[in-house]
Amino acid sequence: MKEYKEISVALTGNPNSGKTSLFNGLVGRYLKVGNWAGVTIEKYEGFLKYKGYKIKFVDLPGTYSLTAYSPEEVITRNYIIEEKPDIIVNVLDGANLERNLYLTTQLMELEVNSVIALNMYDEVKAQKIEIDFKQLEKLLGSHIVPTNSIKKEGFKSLLNHIIRVHSGSLTVAKNKLFFSGEVEKNIERLTDIIKCDQNLANKYHPRWLAIKLLESDQLTYAAAKERVIWLNIEKELLDIIGKYNDLFDSSPAIIIAEDRHSFIRGAVKETVQYPSEIKKTLTDHIDSVLINRVLGLPIFLCLMWLIFQFTFKLGEIPMFWIESFFSFLGKTVTNIVGQGLLQSVMVDGIIAGVGGVLVFLPNILLLFLALAFLEGTGYMARAAFVVDKVLHKVGLHGKSFIPMITGFGCSVPAFMSCRTLKNRADRITTMMIIPFMSCGAKLPVYILLIGAFFPIAYAGNILFAVYLFGIIVAILSAKFLKTVVFKGESEPFVMELPPYRMPTIKAVFIQMWIKAYMYIKKAGTIVLLASVIIWAACNFPVNREINKIHAERTHIVQYNQMLNDAQKEKQFIEFGRSDAHSAYYDTLQSLENIRLSKQLEYSFAGKTGKFIEPFIRPIGFDWRIGISLVAGLAAKEIVVATMGTIYSLGANDEGSSDLADKLRKDKKYDIATALSLMIFVLLYVPCLAATAVFHKEAGAWKWTGIYISYSITVAWVLSFAIYHISKLFSV
Amino acid sequence: MKMTELKAGDKAEIISFKARGEIGARLISMGLVKGTRFKLIRKAPLGDPIEIMLRGFFLSLRLSEAENILVEKIGHSHSS
Numbered sequence: 101m102k103e104y105k106e107i108s109v110a111l112t113g114n115p116n117s118g119k120t121s122l123f124n125g126l127v128g129r130y131l132k133v134g135n136w137a138g139v140t141i142e143k144y145e146g147f148l149k150y151k152g153y154k155i156k157f158v159d160l161p162g163t164y165s166l167t168a169y170s171p172e173e174v175i176t177r178n179y180i181i182e183e184k185p186d187i188i189v190n191v192l193d194g195a196n197l198e199r200n201l202y203l204t205t206q207l208m209e210l211e212v213n214s215v216i217a218l219n220m221y222d223e224v225k226a227q228k229i230e231i232d233f234k235q236l237e238k239l240l241g242s243h244i245v246p247t248n249s250i251k252k253e254g255f256k257s258l259l260n261h262i263i264r265v266h267s268g269s270l271t272v273a274k275n276k277l278f279f280s281g282e283v284e285k286n287i288e289r290l291t292d293i294i295k296c297d298q299n300l301a302n303k304y305h306p307r308w309l310a311i312k313l314l315e316s317d318q319l320t321y322a323a324a325k326e327r328v329i330w331l332n333i334e335k336e337l338l339d340i341i342g343k344y345n346d347l348f349d350s351s352p353a354i355i356i357a358e359d360r361h362s363f364i365r366g367a368v369k370e371t372v373q374y375p376s377e378i379k380k381t382l383t384d385h386i387d388s389v390l391i392n393r394v395l396g397l398p399i400f401l402c403l404m405w406l407i408f409q410f411t412f413k414l415g416e417i418p419m420f421w422i423e424s425f426f427s428f429l430g431k432t433v434t435n436i437v438g439q440g441l442l443q444s445v446m447v448d449g450i451i452a453g454v455g456g457v458l459v460f461l462p463n464i465l466l467l468f469l470a471l472a473f474l475e476g477t478g479y480m481a482r483a484a485f486v487v488d489k490v491l492h493k494v495g496l497h498g499k500s501f502i503p504m505i506t507g508f509g510c511s512v513p514a515f516m517s518c519r520t521l522k523n524r525a526d527r528i529t530t531m532m533i534i535p536f537m538s539c540g541a542k543l544p545v546y547i548l549l550i551g552a553f554f555p556i557a558y559a560g561n562i563l564f565a566v567y568l569f570g571i572i573v574a575i576l577s578a579k580f581l582k583t584v585v586f587k588g589e590s591e592p593f594v595m596e597l598p599p600y601r602m603p604t605i606k607a608v609f610i611q612m613w614i615k616a617y618m619y620i621k622k623a624g625t626i627v628l629l630a631s632v633i634i635w636a637a638c639n640f641p642v643n644r645e646i647n648k649i650h651a652e653r654t655h656i657v658q659y660n661q662m663l664n665d666a667q668k669e670k671q672f673i674e675f676g677r678s679d680a681h682s683a684y685y686d687t688l689q690s691l692e693n694i695r696l697s698k699q700l701e702y703s704f705a706g707k708t709g710k711f712i713e714p715f716i717r718p719i720g721f722d723w724r725i726g727i728s729l730v731a732g733l734a735a736k737e738i739v740v741a742t743m744g745t746i747y748s749l750g751a752n753d754e755g756s757s758d759l760a761d762k763l764r765k766d767k768k769y770d771i772a773t774a775l776s777l778m779i780f781v782l783l784y785v786p787c788l789a790a791t792a793v794f795h796k797e798a799g800a801w802k803w804t805g806i807y808i809s810y811s812i813t814v815a816w817v818l819s820f821a822i823y824h825i826s827k828l829f830s831v
Numbered sequence: 832m833k834m835t836e837l838k839a840g841d842k843a844e845i846i847s848f849k850a851r852g853e854i855g856a857r858l859i860s861m862g863l864v865k866g867t868r869f870k871l872i873r874k875a876p877l878g879d880p881i882e883i884m885l886r887g888f889f890l891s892l893r894l895s896e897a898e899n900i901l902v903e904k905i906g907h908s909h910s911s
């Protein structure tokens with residue numbers, strides 16, 4: 101075996117600089133996706149063997165800067181400071197150098213070993229931009245390699261540079277970025293103070309720390325505050341910051357930033373030649389149609405409608421296949437092992453559980469395919485631009501729109517798509533209100549209840565009203581959460597609208613696959629477990645008595661049938677025989693249904709239903725609805741099936757007219773109950789699959805706790821109101 | 832004048848800004864510092880946010896964020 105020498109490389113760069121393409125192109129299939137500790141930002145790692153080296157790459161999140169405000173920035177700088185990768189590859193969008201170099205100046209301050217990948221070099225050439233590489237290298241103190249990540253051009257050269265910079269056979273003098281007179285003096289003085297503390301100076305580059313402190317960077321403050329030397333530092337800092345405030349009505353932070361920008365402007369002026377005439381780009385033309393003041397909104401709504409249709413209508417087909425496959429599998433297993441507990445565990449527990457996870461997969465694949473495509477083209481940022489005003493009014497972000505729309509189909513992919521929201525408050529708030537967007541699985545419940553209690557003529561309007569009600573609750577909740585729970589936290593909308601590009605098919609599919617994989621890996625295990633638990637709750641403890649009575653009754657029926665058959669055979673009556681037989685099977689089936697109903701009543705779920713009856717009586721429900729609501733935690737459509745079981749109708753399919761009949765005739769139920777139940781099902785905790793995904797995405801028990809108690813409270817209060825108001829009207 | 836007072840097609844230069852905290856940091860890292868020239872490309876269909884072009888790229892920001900930026904108009908070219 102060959103010994104490989106290891107080099108660790110971290111990729112940094114602005115969003116849309118082509119960093120992901122570069123990373124994927126370099127490591128190919130040796131890609132591992134995880135999460136950065138504590139945040140829902142994906143961590144990509146991979147490696148590559150080249151010339152006797154094993155080069156390990158980590159793709160740091162895309163950032164414009166290294167402040168301490170966004171988690172992406174914090175991850176990036178902590179990784180650089182704490183993990184100390186051997187080489188930093190700074191990916192630049194060569195066609196957009198000025199903005200991209202801002203991050204570079206901050207990497208210079210960290211004095212790390214770096215190689216610059218000047219990406220999108222094809223565009224640089226196409227736009228006839230000329231760059232004096234030698235001079236720019238000198239100014240930035242780093243080697244520059246032109247690359248084209250789509251065509252994988254410049255990769256070899258980049259790798260060679262990495263190896264040679266690492267081994268020290270290739271060097272450029274690091275260039276220090278000097279700040280304007282006064283600031284530079286302040287930095288030096290602070291640096292001297294910091295150097296007195298050996299430990300601090302070893303951990304952080306002293307000059308960098310000094311700059312960050314002057315920038316009032318919260319994280320470095322926290323780190324420095326732990327040291328004795330802080331007393332000296334603080335005195336100096338307060339002095340300096342006070343002076344800037346008084347004299348220049350400014351702050352060192354702003355002056356430092358301005359200096360970085362003037363350095364960049366100077367460097368670019370010296371080394372980059374732009375063509376004298378700047379033509380209108382393709383992006384200008386597309387935007388003047390796609391987001392203009394008249395067409396912007398209609399086009400946006402059309403696209404959202406298309407995504408929705410694509411995800412859920414097209415998704416229905418493979419969903420149907422998956423469902424059929426699992427029901428076929430269930431039947432096969434039943435045939436092999438026969439009726440009984442083992443069959444029930446395997447079919448109703450495990451197969452139904454796995455099926456319940458996989459059935460969402462088509463939706464997830466299609467939704468993320470569509471989203472990856474829109475993101476890849478650059479339209480996503482524009483979509484947020486178009487609707488931000490509306491959402492900002494209720495405290496949300498333009499990007500909250502897509503998760504909300506998706507929520508009408510299914511909360512699971514909706515929660516997952518919240519990752520595009522970078523700010524924690526925006527993301528969690530959006531996630532909290534998604535369940536109020538009535539998902540597809542709740543529809544059968546509405547259909548059943550509307551069918552049972554309302555005249556056909558009103559059906560459509562009532563259904564619409566239920567959906568609308570959900571939206572209103574969502575909006576009010578967002579407003580409430582944003583003003584009470586997340587006071588003032590909100591992501592600024594200072595956002596790049598990247599140039600339109602055609603994403604490569606490969607990149608889109610990789611993104612889609614990563615999401616699907618995460619879903620299967622994470623939700624899969626929990627959802628499966630949860631389904632088995634709910635199954636067990638509905639089936640245990642077993643009541644022997646019920647089974648015994650059932651066995652006796654069945655026996656009698658079977659015995660009678662035998663006698664019947666014997667008689668008929670004697671009389672050679674062929675006619676009506678099949679009739680008699682189907683009546684016989686019906687009797688057996690209804691006995692079995694009675695057994696199931698009694699057993700369900702006896703089970704944990706049944707007991708829970710009865711236990712919660714006092715709590716749900718004020719909103720018009722009895723224990724039978726209680727059981728259905730408990731079982732409905734597994735999946736909302738199960739509410740209907742469970743009611744069927746309780747009414748001894750067998751596990752009924754959606755909107756069955758038998759069940760509707762029974763409900764209508766039941767004296768305990770009326771229109772008020774129906775309305776209250778619809779509202780409750782609309783608002784109470786979504787299914788376990790969704791809750792599991794919520795928990796994973798929110799990342800803390802605290803949020804999951806708030807989410808569950810909030811939705812149940814809202815559901816209860818509003819159902820209570822609706823129930824009593826409609827009672828008033830129906831007298 | 833404030834950045835929010837500009838119209839689509841106006842070109843302007845930033846003379847100062849008061850934003851602090853996260854928004855300030857965001858504006859700075861996107862290059863919105865004193866002396867930067869930009870063009871207001873358009874307003875969103877509902878009037879907020881706005882889109883500007885600076886240093887060769889497009890940036891959107893809310894009116895509430897643009898409020899803090901004082902600019903001087905230096906010209907106008909037909910809207911994008």
Ligand SMILES: Nc1nc2c(ncn2[C@@H]2O[C@H](COP(=O)(O)OP(=O)(O)O)[C@@H](O)[C@H]2O)c(=O)[nH]1
Nearest residue numbers: 115116117118119120121220248249250601603
């Ligand atoms: N023309 C060109 N396009 C590129 C290049 N590298 C990436 N892209 C495209 O630029 C867009 C953004 O790239 P991506 O890798 O997602 O950027 P990231 O946000 O930095 O990870 C995608 O549409 C890529 O296909 C390149 O070298 N040349």
